[in-house]
Amino acid sequence: MRMTTTIVGRSAKPRSLTIRRARNRHGIQPALSLAIVLAVALFPITTARAAQLRAGVAKVDVTNTEAGPVNDPLYAKALVLKNDTTTAVIVTVDAVAIGEIGPIKNDYLPQVRSQLQQELNVPATNVLVNASHCHGAVCADVAERTVQAVKQAHENMVPVNVGAGVGHEDRIMENRRLKLTSGREADVRHAYALPPDEAVAAVGPVDPEIGILRLDRQNGQTLAVVYNFACHPIQGVPSGGTTADLAGFASTAIEASLGEGAIAVFLQGCAGDVNPVLYKDVANPRDAEPLGNMLGLSTIKALNGIESSDNGELRVIQETLELPRADLAGRISAMEAEQARLLQSLKGTSLNLKTFIPLVVKYGVSPEFPSYYSHRYLHEKMMGRDHLARLDAENRGNMERYIHNVHVMEELTRLQTNLNLLEKHQATNAAAEKRTIDVELVGMRIGDFVLVSFPGELTVQIGLNIKRDSPHDLTFVAGCSNGYIYYAPTAEQLKNVGGAQEDSDCLLAPEWQKLYEQSVAEMLKKL
Numbered sequence: 001m002r003m004t005t006t007i008v009g010r011s012a013k014p015r016s017l018t019i020r021r022a023r024n025r026h027g028i029q030p031a032l033s034l035a036i037v038l039a040v041a042l043f044p045i046t047t048a049r050a051a052q053l054r055a056g057v058a059k060v061d062v063t064n065t066e067a068g069p070v071n072d073p074l075y076a077k078a079l080v081l082k083n084d085t086t087t088a089v090i091v092t093v094d095a096v097a098i099g100e101i102g103p104i105k106n107d108y109l110p111q112v113r114s115q116l117q118q119e120l121n122v123p124a125t126n127v128l129v130n131a132s133h134c135h136g137a138v139c140a141d142v143a144e145r146t147v148q149a150v151k152q153a154h155e156n157m158v159p160v161n162v163g164a165g166v167g168h169e170d171r172i173m174e175n176r177r178l179k180l181t182s183g184r185e186a187d188v189r190h191a192y193a194l195p196p197d198e199a200v201a202a203v204g205p206v207d208p209e210i211g212i213l214r215l216d217r218q219n220g221q222t223l224a225v226v227y228n229f230a231c232h233p234i235q236g237v238p239s240g241g242t243t244a245d246l247a248g249f250a251s252t253a254i255e256a257s258l259g260e261g262a263i264a265v266f267l268q269g270c271a272g273d274v275n276p277v278l279y280k281d282v283a284n285p286r287d288a289e290p291l292g293n294m295l296g297l298s299t300i301k302a303l304n305g306i307e308s309s310d311n312g313e314l315r316v317i318q319e320t321l322e323l324p325r326a327d328l329a330g331r332i333s334a335m336e337a338e339q340a341r342l343l344q345s346l347k348g349t350s351l352n353l354k355t356f357i358p359l360v361v362k363y364g365v366s367p368e369f370p371s372y373y374s375h376r377y378l379h380e381k382m383m384g385r386d387h388l389a390r391l392d393a394e395n396r397g398n399m400e401r402y403i404h405n406v407h408v409m410e411e412l413t414r415l416q417t418n419l420n421l422l423e424k425h426q427a428t429n430a431a432a433e434k435r436t437i438d439v440e441l442v443g444m445r446i447g448d449f450v451l452v453s454f455p456g457e458l459t460v461q462i463g464l465n466i467k468r469d470s471p472h473d474l475t476f477v478a479g480c481s482n483g484y485i486y487y488a489p490t491a492e493q494l495k496n497v498g499g500a501q502e503d504s505d506c507l508l509a510p511e512w513q514k515l516y517e518q519s520v521a522e523m524l525k526k527l
Helices: 030-042 108-120 142-155 245-258 289-303 329-345 353-365 374-382 387-431 460-469 512-526
Strands: 003-008 054-061 075-082 087-093 127-131 158-168 173-175 177-180 185-187 200-203 209-217 222-229 263-268 274-276 314-324 436-446 449-453 475-478
Touching: 054 142, 054 222, 054 263, 075 142, 075 263, 087 108, 087 142, 087 263, 087 436, 108 127, 108 142, 127 263, 127 449, 158 222, 158 289, 209 289, 209 449, 222 245, 222 289, 222 475, 245 263, 245 289, 263 475, 314 512, 329 387, 353 387, 374 387, 436 512, 449 512, 460 475, 460 512
Parallel strands: 087 127, 222 263, 449 475
Antiparallel strands: 003 314, 054 075, 054 158, 075 087, 158 209, 173 274, 177 185, 177 200, 209 222, 314 436, 436 449
C-alpha cells in the first residue's frame, strides 16, 4: 500500500496549563516545583487563538432542461471557508456521481480544480466535491457552473461563527440488503424481483444520525448549513420528471425555514446499501417529497439546539491511498455454473400466465372446493367418483411447477444482472496497469465538525465503524466525493459476491476495508 499525504491549516491550539509535582525515584523535589510556579506567575503563557473564520456560500442551477420534464431544479452549491492560513471549498452537486457514470464526465473534477487554482488560488487538495447521488440530469456545462458557484461564494465571504451537532431521522430509509435463510444475501432493487418472504431472515443496519455544521453571520443570521446523511436519494416523484429527490426537498425545507438567503448543503453519507423506505411500493406513486420534508424538519429541529461560536479552526488533509483490485474470475465461473444448474431445474407444466392466474385465484379463495361448489364434490363422493379431486391434484401440481419456475426465473434474473456487473469490473481490473486502484481521501475539520471522504458508495457499516472509533465526537463520512469507483462494501459483504449489487458492482478486493479504515483513523488523529 502506498499513501501520500498533504496537510494544511495546522495552527497551534489553545492549551491549558496543568502543573504537577515533579518526581524522581527519590520522591518529591519541592525546589523544582516552586521554580515552575514562580515562572508561571512571572511569565504568563499566551495561548494561540484560531483566526476568525470567514465563509461564503452560493448555488447555481445545473439542471439539463433539454433532457425531459423537470419537477424541481438541480443545483451546484459551493461553500468557501477561509482563515489566516487555509482556504477550503466544499461543493455539492445534484448528480449521481463525480465522473465515471452519469452525465458528469471524468474531466469535470480536474477542470474545476484547475480553474479554482488559477482564478482563486485555492489548492486542488483543498477542494471537496460531493455528489448527492440523485439520478437527475445535469447540464453539459456543469463544470463551468460549478466554478461560477464557487466564485460567487468566494466574493461574498463574511466573518462567521461555527457550531456543530447531530440530528436524528430513522423514518425515511431502510437497509436494502436482505439476509437469507440460505446464508446468502440479496438486495432490494427495481432491476429484479425480491426473494420469497419466507427466504428472508434478517436485514442490515441504518445510520439515523444527521451530521450538522452551522455557520452564522456575526449578527446571528444563519449563512449556511452543511448536513450529512446516509440514504440513496432515488425515490423519484409522481411526474417522473428530473428531481433532486429527497436531498433536494430536504434542502428546500431547511432554506425556507431559515430564510435570509441561507443555503443548505447536503453531503451524501455511507448510503451504499441504504434505500428510501417503500422503495418497491406498487400501490402508490413514488414520491420523495414527504421523505425529504421529514429529513429537512429533523435537521431544523436539531439545528435549533446548536449554538455557534467564533471557533475559527480550519484544517484540511488530502491523501492518496492504493487499494487492491479484486480478481473475480473464480466467482464468475461459479455463477455461470449456477446458471446452468438453475436452467436444468426448470420443470414442465401445462400452464401459462393466462391459465395460471385464474387457478391461483380459485385455489386461494376456496382451497377445499376450488373447481365448483361444495355440493358437487359431495355428490361425486356419494356416487363413488373422484373426477374433481383428480382435476384439483393435477392443477395443484401444475401450479407448484409454475411457481417453482417463476422463482427460478427471478433467481436467474438476479444472477444475470449481477454477473453482468462482475464481468464488466473483471474486464476493467484485467486491463488496468496495476493491481491496485488509487483513491483520494480528504479530511476536514471546521470547528468541532470533522469530515472524511471516499470516492465511492460506502455501505453503512463502514461509516458506523469510523464514527465509533473516531477520537472526535462529531465525525462524519461523505461518500461519492472527488471521484467515483462504484460500490465499496465491507469485507464481510464481499463474501456474497454476485448476490447483490453492492458486492457485484465493485472493483475492490475484501482487504480494502481494513486499509481504508486504518488510513481514516490516522487522518482523524491528525485532525
